[in-house]
Amino acid sequence: MSNFTLPFIPERPQKPRNEGVTMMMDKGMGLRETEHFLEASAHLTDLVKFGFGTSYVTNNLEDKIKLYKEAGIRPYLGGTLFEAFYARGCVDDYQRLLDRLDLDLVEISDGSIIIPHKEKCKLIKSMSKSRTVLSEVGSKDSGIIVSPFKWVSWMKAELDAGSWKVIAEGREAGNVGVFRPNGTAHTLLINHIIARVDPTQILWEAPQKNQQVWFIKLFGANVNLGNIAPNDMIPLECLRLGLRGDTFFDFLPQDYADRLKQVNDENEVVEDSEE
Numbered sequence: 001m002s003n004f005t006l007p008f009i010p011e012r013p014q015k016p017r018n019e020g021v022t023m024m025m026d027k028g029m030g031l032r033e034t035e036h037f038l039e040a041s042a043h044l045t046d047l048v049k050f051g052f053g054t055s056y057v058t059n060n061l062e063d064k065i066k067l068y069k070e071a072g073i074r075p076y077l078g079g080t081l082f083e084a085f086y087a088r089g090c091v092d093d094y095q096r097l098l099d100r101l102d103l104d105l106v107e108i109s110d111g112s113i114i115i116p117h118k119e120k121c122k123l124i125k126s127m128s129k130s131r132t133v134l135s136e137v138g139s140k141d142s143g144i145i146v147s148p149f150k151w152v153s154w155m156k157a158e159l160d161a162g163s164w165k166v167i168a169e170g171r172e173a174g175n176v177g178v179f180r181p182n183g184t185a186h187t188l189l190i191n192h193i194i195a196r197v198d199p200t201q202i203l204w205e206a207p208q209k210n211q212q213v214w215f216i217k218l219f220g221a222n223v224n225l226g227n228i229a230p231n232d233m234i235p236l237e238c239l240r241l242g243l244r245g246d247t248f249f250d251f252l253p254q255d256y257a258d259r260l261k262q263v264n265d266e267n268e269v270v271e272d273s274e275e
Contacts, residue, residue, distance in 0.1 A: 001043045009241050010221035010251045015046060015072060019200050020222030020240070021165075023047040024230055025207070026064075026075075028054045033230075034064050041233040042071040047105070049226070052080040065101055077101075079109030079136050079167075087113055091123070098131065109136035111169055117154060121161040128162030134203065135161075138169025138177035148192040155197045165203045167226060168193070178204065185214050199223070207232075212239055213246045221251070 002009075013020050024045050029037065048068050055061055055077050068075040077098075085094035098106060108123055115123075124133050135158040137151060155166045169177030178186050178193075193202070199219055205227040206212050215223045221240040228236055238244045242251035249257040 008252050008256075009243075012221060012240065015043075017046065019224065021046045021203060021224040021226075022228060022233065022236065023049055023203060023224075023226030024233055025049050025051045025227045026054070026230070027051045028058050029064075029230065031060050031063060031067070034067050037230045037233075038067060038071045038073075041230070042073060044233050044237050045071075045073050047226070048073050048075045049107070050075065050077050050081075052078045053084060054078065055081060062101065065103070074105045074132075076103055076105040076107055076134070079107040079134075080112060082106070082108055083110065083113050083115075086115065095127070103131075105132045105134065107134045107136060107167070108163075109167070111136055111139055117157065121157055124158055124161040124163055128164075132164045133162055134165055134167055135163040136167040136169055148189050151189065151193055152196045155193065155202070159197075159201055165201055165224065166197075167203045168205060179211065183208050183211065185211065190218075209235070209239075209246075212236055216240060216247055217250060 022045055024037075024041075024047070026034075026048050028051075050058065050061075058064070065075050082094060085091060085097075106127055108120065108127065110120055120135070124135055127133050137154050137158065138146060158166050178190055180186060203224040203226045204211075204215055206215055206225050207227040207229065209232070212225060212228075215225060216239055221242075225236065235244065239247050242248055249261055
């Protein structure tokens with residue numbers, strides 16, 4: 001959707017889409033907040049994750065699910081909640097909960113606990129028979145180091161087991177997994193992953209603006225991004241379309257950048273340094 005015509009805007013696939021997916025993280029919005037969010041950003045939102053275990057204590061959960069679904073958005077419960085059920089030996093109860101809430105999307109993760117990877121893949125295979133599965137790779141603990149080889153082998157195995165997409169862990173703060181503690185990207189790790197796994201099959205958790213910019217510059221407008229705050233949905237779409245300063249010239253012809261991009265005047269720099 002656009003309010004007017006502008007040339008050199010990258011094409012965005014229409015919903016439902018397989019590329020350029022945006023996942024918003026709902027950490028407990030009320031019904032009125034949800035309605036206001038949908039009025040502003042439903043057309044930009046593909047998925048909504050009820051972050052970590054918030055669905056356990058969120059008021060009017062079923063009403064919120066209904067609102068999201070009526071707006072053409074696929075809601076799902078956070079992976080940490082799945083882990084809470086798994087840790088208590090209640091996976092069957094979890095599947096019954098999904099049935100009761102009529103959720104066709106499920107996240108299977110092991111960011112906080114140990115699940116033998118073969119068992120995780122069996123769970124993915126089993127659940128993918130009746131639902132769309134998102135599986136998450138990477139630890140939520142910054143002290144746990146996962147080798148690039150394991151990142152790739154686990155992602156491939158989970159996609160083969162039936163995951164629609166694999167989520168690259170970043171948490172809601174963007175300081176673990178594919179990011180360093182200061183929020184910058186683990187460039188060598190990410191390059192190792194994308195050389196071996198189709199990037200369109202990965203949903204990158206990127207809650208910080210600088211992370212979103214980094215991925216858009218690397219993959220283009222239609223990279224899959226998640227853990228986006230409700231108020232950042234429209235700003236993110238502007239980044240995708242080259243309508244913010246950070247990506248302004250990424251989608252314009254090169255001659256536009258040659259003519260218009262601001263650069264330091266060397267003479268002015270010399271004069272300033274002499275002062």
